[in-house]
Amino acid sequence: MGRQPGEFGIGMMSAISWIGGSSVIEWSIAQQTSLDSNSAVDTQTAATIPEVVIILIILLLIATIVALVTQSLRIPYVTGLVLAGLPITELWSRRIGLDPVLVLNLFLPILIFEAAINTDIRRLRSTFKPIALLAGPGSIFSSAVIATLLKFGLGLDWISACLVGVILANTDTVSMIAVFKEIRVPSRLTTIVEGETLFNDAAALVSFNLLLVVYATGSLTAVQGIREVLLVAIGGAMVGAVLGYLCLPIFVRLQDPLSSLLLTVALALGTFQIGQSLGVSGAVSVVVAGLIFGNLGLSRSSSASERIALLSFWNYASFGVNTFIFLLIGIEINIETLWKIAPAILFVILAYQLGRILSVYLLLAGLRWFDRPIPLVWQHVLFLGNIKGSLSMALALSIPLTVTYRSDIIALVFGAVLFSLVGQGLSLPWMVKRLKIARISDTLQQAKQLQMQLIASKAAQEELSSLLRSGVLPKAIYEELWASYQVRVVQSEHVLRDLYNQRQSTRREPEHSELDAIRRRLLLAEKGAVANALRKQILPEDLVQTYIKELDEKLLTLEDD
Template sequence: MHCAPTTVDVYELNRIVVESATTFFWVYTRLQILLTNVDVPELVPILIILLLIATTVALVSRRLGIPYVTGLVLAGLPITELLSRRVGLDPYLVLNLFLPILIFEAGINTDVRRLRSTFKPIALLAGPGAILATAIIAVLLKFGLSLDWIPALFLGVILANTDTVSMIAVFKDIPVPARLSTIVEGETLFNDAAALVLFNLVVKVYSTGSLTFLEGIQEFLFVAVGGSLVGAVLGYLSIPIFARLNDPLSSLLLTVAVALGTSQAGQFLGVSGPVAVVVAGLIFGNLGLSRTNSAGDRITLLSFWEYAGFGVNTFIFLLIGIEINPVTLSKILPAVLIAVLAYQIGRLLTVYPLLAGVRWIDRAIPIRWQHLLFIGNIKGSLSMALALSLPTNLPGREYLITLVYGCVLVSLVGQGLSLPWLVKRLKLAKFSETRQQIEELQAQLITGKAAQDELDSLLKSGVLPKAVYEEMRSGYQVRIAAAEKILRDIYNRRSDTKGDRSKLDAVRRRLLLAEKGALGEAIRKQILSAEIGRSRLQDIDEQLLKLEDD
């Protein structure tokens, strides 16, 4: 039985409808502008060709063992000469459509508890790290290429940004420690937002002619904090509506409206749209998805966003290859190599010093992980989009764009191809047999309990009679009980091998983080005094620091 919507429900529903309509109208308008002079009969074959090329690249890259995105860029290089019209990246489409989709997809799949356990190294890399790398790159390019300060700062911001799509793609084929993967994903989430904030600051300096240090700090905080507030408000407002939608297709439309609408709302209010999308995605993924009673609906929604992210990445990296002109690039190859050296030095002087100091405030980051974070300093779609977004009246704009294109190509091909080899060389994917057995048993528990949740939903909705429900549920319960018994025996043995300790410590870490969250909530509600709460929180932090990396 469904309750009649309250006045607040109707208001929120109207708000989402208006937001959705506004967002899709903007996308339609933008596409209409882009395709005004495009012959539709000509466009359809081009799209078919691109899709066939992407499919071929997927097959070939898997056979050759190279990253998919690197293969797309290489495949895109000769396409321009084969097509009857030039197709390439449009910065507005990347920043306002593709980027929100990628960020929201990453946000809803990020576990806040894991993010919180690695937040300190992530914050160092995406905050002070991004600013420090920008400054180092700008200084090196200022004197290395004899640039003025404004163009050097623009290049510093653009080349300090790290696109970790290639690293995540490698992690899907070669499993790495969960904490390392979380650091990489977390840096991706916040690094993109930091790059856009810094880019807009440099644009403001260029347009106004001056910006004091204090004004810059104020602008940075206003844009970042304002974006967080916008994302939090829209993320939380979408949750009660999502909880009332029983149709998975309607839920998909809502999430698309939230992702694109949050980005546009942030820009309209003069704050950071990407920061807003990050926060909205994290809130929706960790609080909103748990409101649905159907495991099938959750799988449908997550699968949709996985496909959306994959499709967007496919077109972005293929278009990057199409956008790059090898002939023009070869003319400034020495400058490109200097720029590549500059951003690698910037990354070197950022990763190792900052992460070396993490041991004083958090668990130490192994040196092998730092090597991967340094070599994985790959440039991608956002760097290209920011280059195309440079002010049209900026002196030497075309030269700067070509320079960034060259850096992206060298990065994706050189570093992208070496990543799988590096991961194996550093022995980051080595697991014990017991750990593999634990994960297989955990998979049985996860799938069995998900199936039981779906059966509960079917019984509640009247689809299944109780007799059939009990028979099917008992079958899953037998599998769950068997897996739980074996897991209990493994954990009770308390193996002394490092891999097994690490896996058990991962469970302990989740429990300690749950205790920490409950304590924080109790202090906030004044159930516990701040003095007692802080003492217990300090004890939990000390226990967390003693755990092995998972």
């Protein structure tokens, strides 16, 4: 006897069907009201603006209190926001919540662009293989595992099960990065986590839209699916590249930091909208545009203050967006309702954790055949940081009303996100500390302080040169100030050279691994130079391939940074 729509294999049909009937999962205030005339719109807008402002003020005050409490209790800020938002649903007389249109068209581009402009392409390139493995095949494999378990465990149809799989295979690492800011971890691991998130969001949106195409058309061959994915992804990358490069000459000519800020906002939001309107991935477009602007545009800025202003603005924008998102996640979730379907939610949690375990440990085990292997303890962190967030909820809410199990999917996703943010979010800092990923010795601590002093002094000297060229400083004052910084540079370089020589004469220890980052950059520079000479036919291929093989062997001997 076949299952009816909404009937779960573990007997949760009545509870979840009640969710859809009682409209517990509602849209935001803006979506609850429909008006019939322009005059009515004006009247309603005038009446609700003060109310919206009051709501924003209250949410900001709540966020401030949460920040104070989480700092004293030493728990993740985003987890505190979710917990603070849970009781608001019962206290507020008017329903507010996540608007998926707002999240996907405003919040998501801001978060992606901020992450992209702060991502170093050189470091991204050095960790591209594990990132591509996790964000590509890893995401697909995890989605397939989740979908299969939900299909046979909860009785969902394949489309609904695959939608949940894609939604929960996406990893939101805001909490994970917040932990990394408090606990020092190897920079390569941080780059892998940030890079996976950057491309995972785009991959989730592409896969989600592809499933909706399958649902709408009724069928899609493998060739058509691959062609559609490549068209959307490559097309999005091309749109982002074109818009990113077009903004560079405009940015260089702008002398006003405020105008530069407006340009970056237009680039982030405009790239997403243009990509979507052209039928390609807006998320991929924003990723590429952000990478180009962050790595090629900011370096062309003539003023250090302008670069600081831009980065600070996007840091504040990202922080503000995350604050509202995680508060609204807490407000959107109804604990009483989710408690009634706890067994089904628990099954979903086990499914997405199993999918993550298999995708991380199995796929990264084969990485050693074509790239530096990922240490097992790092793989533990990648699994433990499998936290879900706003994108998962936004995708669930944006599922078409005609999908049979829509209310079921929303309830299950919300329950999984709540467990992820609270359960894993609270335990992640403790677990990362227990794993003892980064052991900091006194020598390495001294080296990092000297590097910081060296970097700061060199930057100050560059700024002094810029002021001299622009006529702001007379040459006598320039030489005096430049000399004072040069003393610090020479002292730092001298001590660093001694530490490096000492490092070469002693046994290699894990805590000294960050000193190998300098050698790695030099070896990569050599590799890029000879490869470029080969492309220009300056050097013969046999000599170049032998030399590159030697460089690769040296790179593999270096400690992970």
